[in-house]
Amino acid sequence: MSKSVVWRASVLHFLADPSQQSSYGEAWEFFEDGALLIEDGHIKNCGPSDQVMNNLPSGTEIKNLPGKLLVPGFIDTHVHYPQLEVLAGCGVQLLDWLNQYTFPAEKKFSDPEYASEVARFFLDQCISHGTTTALVFGTVAPQSVDAFFSEAHQRNLRMIAGKVMMDRNAPDYLLDTPENSYKDSKALINRWHDKGRLSYAVTPRFAPTSSSEQLKLAGQLLREHDGLYLHTHLSENPKEIDWVQELFPDSKHYVDVYDQHGLLGPRSVFAHSVHLCDHSWQRMGSSGSSIAYCPGSNLFLGSGLFNLNKAKAHGIPTGLGTDVGGGTSLCLLNTMKDAYQVSQLREETISPLQAFYLATLGGARALHLEDKIGSFRKGNEADFLVLNPAATPMLEFRTKTTKTLEELLGVLMVMGDDRVIEKTIIMGQEA
Numbered sequence: 001m002s003k004s005v006v007w008r009a010s011v012l013h014f015l016a017d018p019s020q021q022s023s024y025g026e027a028w029e030f031f032e033d034g035a036l037l038i039e040d041g042h043i044k045n046c047g048p049s050d051q052v053m054n055n056l057p058s059g060t061e062i063k064n065l066p067g068k069l070l071v072p073g074f075i076d077t078h079v080h081y082p083q084l085e086v087l088a089g090c091g092v093q094l095l096d097w098l099n100q101y102t103f104p105a106e107k108k109f110s111d112p113e114y115a116s117e118v119a120r121f122f123l124d125q126c127i128s129h130g131t132t133t134a135l136v137f138g139t140v141a142p143q144s145v146d147a148f149f150s151e152a153h154q155r156n157l158r159m160i161a162g163k164v165m166m167d168r169n170a171p172d173y174l175l176d177t178p179e180n181s182y183k184d185s186k187a188l189i190n191r192w193h194d195k196g197r198l199s200y201a202v203t204p205r206f207a208p209t210s211s212s213e214q215l216k217l218a219g220q221l222l223r224e225h226d227g228l229y230l231h232t233h234l235s236e237n238p239k240e241i242d243w244v245q246e247l248f249p250d251s252k253h254y255v256d257v258y259d260q261h262g263l264l265g266p267r268s269v270f271a272h273s274v275h276l277c278d279h280s281w282q283r284m285g286s287s288g289s290s291i292a293y294c295p296g297s298n299l300f301l302g303s304g305l306f307n308l309n310k311a312k313a314h315g316i317p318t319g320l321g322t323d324v325g326g327g328t329s330l331c332l333l334n335t336m337k338d339a340y341q342v343s344q345l346r347e348e349t350i351s352p353l354q355a356f357y358l359a360t361l362g363g364a365r366a367l368h369l370e371d372k373i374g375s376f377r378k379g380n381e382a383d384f385l386v387l388n389p390a391a392t393p394m395l396e397f398r399t400k401t402t403k404t405l406e407e408l409l410g411v412l413m414v415m416g417d418d419r420v421i422e423k424t425i426i427m428g429q430e431a
């Protein structure tokens, strides 16, 4: 017989974007005394504890967690696992940052042992920070992606990753060729795509480091295999944008470069998208493309303030990305705080509820995974977090006086960090 476990605590999850559907019950469900019933690693029931507890299959194990809050696992829609060691590299903006910090660090990942060691550390840190799914850049070395997927598979994590395609405008030691990038990506797709909970993302780094020929082959890969993602950077920094216009003089704008190569679409995720013209916004929306909003990185690298309202107005699925190492933390709570602060500067203040939506269901939608993760919908995979609102003396003191859910979520995202993540549960199992 399958084993069932019920977790009793406060429970919060989202059904829709709370900035669009503002009433309780439509956009989110919160059960102060709630329960989550898990069977075979999937969500079997979620609701008020009296309702769920009255309906338990015989032999269900009961876990009582008074004072704790259960939420779906956080989703990081854009992160570079090989960049952990360049975190907090100060003093420069994007293009100099890449040359000074990032490229030399990525060189080391041609060594499979080093790649495995960092992949293990990265995934352990994801789990301790409450990130249960991420869309991840490897490096140009295929072994960096083998190492990552192998570690993710052992942990039964739902992860998406890909090998960087990059055939120009970077140091020789990091360059591939259009043909090799195609062949290496294809071999990785055959080895890992759809294996367990893993998916592959075709990953041209960004327009300046790929020739037109390489971008065409990226598009060809997308057409040759079902269910692949496209993962790249878009319109992050003004100097980068000018450079793209010089390199692709026949394109209308940055989005058009990717469009001309068949790279827009419902499983295409564009990190940053900070500086877009109206036509670009429209094309992103009409193509069904997604955006990874990376507020921490956009602030740290001085890239700009993302316009979340434009993304919403154009119906563009948007999740949060830490963009480590351009971003400074793997913590989605910190990233929510950054998104909140950016929204204040833009005078378009988001609510804590909206921030938690972006880190959970919003991310799942941006990755087209809402039928699997991101909420406690029945049948979903049971990736969730036990949050401790009193994890530190300061939090314990402050949360004693919070009166509403909204206020509590605000305190957690502004004052919280990985200490708030008491447990991370993967497919019903404690990680």
Ligand code: GUN
Pocket (backbone or CB within 6 Å): 080, 094, 098, 102, 205, 206, 233, 236, 297, 323, 326
């Ligand atoms: N654009 C191209 N490569 C990168 C990268 O590694 N990080 C960020 N933030 N932007 C990029």
Ligand code: ZN
Pocket (backbone or CB within 6 Å): 078, 079, 080, 233, 271, 323, 326
């Ligand atoms: Zn990035």
